Amino acid sequence: METSSPSYSEIILEEWNGSSSTKLSKTATITASPSLFIQRSGGRFNHVWRRVLQAFVPEASNSFSLGFPSSVTPDYVPFQVWDLLQGLSTYIRMMLSTQALLSAIGVGEKSATVIGATFQWFLRDLTGMLGGILFTFYQGSNLDSNAKMWRLVADLMNDLGMLMDLLSPLFPSAFVFIVCLGSLSRSFTGVASGATRAALTQHFALQNNAADISAKEGSQETVATMIGMALGMLLARVTTGHALSIWFCFLSLTMFHMYANYRAVRCLALTTLNPERSSIVFQYFMKTGQVLSPETVSKMEHVLPIWTTSSSSRSVKSMHMQVRLGARVSSLNHLELMDVLHSAGSHYKKAKYLLVEKKGIVSSILHKDSTSKDVLQSFFHALVMANLTDKNKSVHLESQSWMDKQYEVFIRKLRFSGWKTERLLSPSIMWKANWICGPLDAKID
Template sequence: MSTEASSSEIILEEWNGSSSTKLSRTATITASPSLRIQRSGGRFTHVWRRLLQAFVPEGFPSSVTPDYVPFQVWDLLQGLSTYIRTMLSTQALLSAIGVGEKSATVIGATFQWFLRDLTGMLGGILFTFYQGSNLDSNAKMWRLVADLMNDLGMLMDLVSPLFPSAFVLVVCLGSLSRSFTGVASGATRAALTQHFALQSNAADISAKEGSQETVATMIGMALGMVLARFTMGHALAIWFSFLSLTLFHMYANYKAVRCLALTSLNAERSSILLEHFMKNGQVLSPEKVSRMEHVLPMWTTSWSSKSAKQMHMQVHFGVRVSSFNHLELMDLLHSAGSHYKKAKYLLVEKKGIVSAILHKDSTAADALQSFFHALVMASLTEKSKSVHLESQSWMDKQYGVFIQKLRSSGWKTERLLSHSIIWKANWVCGPLDSKID
């Protein structure tokens, strides 16, 4: 608030906003010759502003990244499609269980529903065990895969009435598929929320997303009930509606992840950035890299491109020492005593594949450096025979410049997003012996 005083008039102004939003004057109060209130803007504008605050983060749009809006739009559209299809698949599932039939028993339907949920719970645990550490490093890919698995699960529910003898098996497979969706979608959403938060406002973004999804859920349920009502008893109409909405759901999900311009470094983004820097001496922006990276698993697109094999596919990160044979161990010992005396990692190259071993005392910065060093070595395997010396020379001259340019271009260089490194090593280089544990 601000006040101005004079001998004949006092003015009191009311302002609306916070430290992170643009302040706007909403009312002016004067006390001379009599008390008078003059409101700025219409009542509708004020109500609309208050309503909007329930659905967008405080300080929007400056408090979130530029890719927040397009991602949320496509994400809500795909969510709306999911909620509409849920009514169709649930209707088919309940019909298959026996709801509405006199011959159906409560205990039988309860057992089948329990077995379905139990399968989903076990599937979620197993998926977390095998892929939990990989979700953060490939958030875009797993976000898309999660929704595709959800489509598969809903399809299983829809076809379950067609196979009464294998009903339990089909329903359990659908629940298993959706369990992957729950784990992958929740984990990747947390990573994306951190990406969107520019002012340490991840909790606010998450809360407002909950409000957006609630509205989308209500609209989707209402439309789904109307659609289920009109298509009841018409198998062709049900399948046409379901498949059409599924195709739109897949398209909306693809557009959503394509909107994302993540600034964290994972294996593929690091490979793209380094390859371009080694050729042109420049660092690509997150927006340009986002258009070049894969959002589907590599095996789904490698058949259409002979150049799909990127440098990061030639790097095995966090390798177990005991997995090497005798000759490779001798090479490893030689490298520890000659090329990597001061480094917190070891690199071994064989037939174009570079294996990276981290020291037990290595930090996040060491892990990032070791991966970029391995990428440099991988790029030299077909051009040079002394890959250790040439890659080390490049690292000594260019790595510092490269990291600085990454930071100035908006990339986060604190750590490398990779799978969990559970195998490390320790080596001690002395004048008489070299030892690896």
């Protein structure tokens, strides 16, 4: 007995486009009834525009997640807008400074030699390379904990580097020194900007799409670079031979560049805890029992280097300056060592850290087996102790009592408000210790 396969009078096949399940759009409908018929949906321009947009905005890591803008944090778009504007001003000014540098080297002059220009350029690049290595050695561990501040410092150093290039033709006798100084300044920019950008990319990525965000930022910067170079070449051509116009354009663009950078970092609402942000949320919790959101704290924290702020505004949020993480045991005096030994056997038996207070400064000695959570706990414990130093109380007993009763509540409220409590972003801790508490002695290695 033969069985006939079912026949359909009409078959419809739809074509959809999009990298996210919530951002799909129908582009075509194919019908077989009885002949093949294709009906396009939407205009060709809309389809092309969507494809172009996908090259510049980050999508989710897989098609089952939300696409842009849900694939990034809310502060991504305003930060990128200001960041691209400051980048545009940089590329325009770069044409002016490069023109001045080439003129100083002797491009276009018959008396200039190729070997002389090559040697000068080599010294300039060598200085920059050595400067980058030294800057990484001394400040590399601080870049994560103060990403906002170092982002601003990096662009300020870039401005100084371009200023040196622009000044180089004015002082022929000191040309090599000036261009090497400018290269050294820009080398700091390369290290600090790259490192802080990596930290910000991780912050923006909500759906494990950090690589996509980094790639799309490269596309955005490429477009900004091309536009900036075109405008820069036009400006360089117009201002050639007019020193006053060159300096006016350069200084005006530099002021806009720093303003755009400041606005960019002010847009950021980082959810990771560093010493200053921890101090702000802790002080507010001690007063009200509530925890501030990352957005609120971002408006209160310093983004400029601490020495640029007034003493009055600095004192409000400087409690974190009273804490020293990773104190070196051998640097303590006799009385402090006795205090440490006593504390190890009484107050901190279960903790992976020891605290020592002297003249309002609380030093944290971390155990060699301490984890990132222990570092965070020791820092908040030190803040509690620093808060008690002016109240003539037993700081060890009172601070431990607060930690036993309030610390877990505080951490839960931090998580509920959107903070990441897995670790504290702090400079690298180079010194640790080990203590063994027995019935008769307490020993520190």
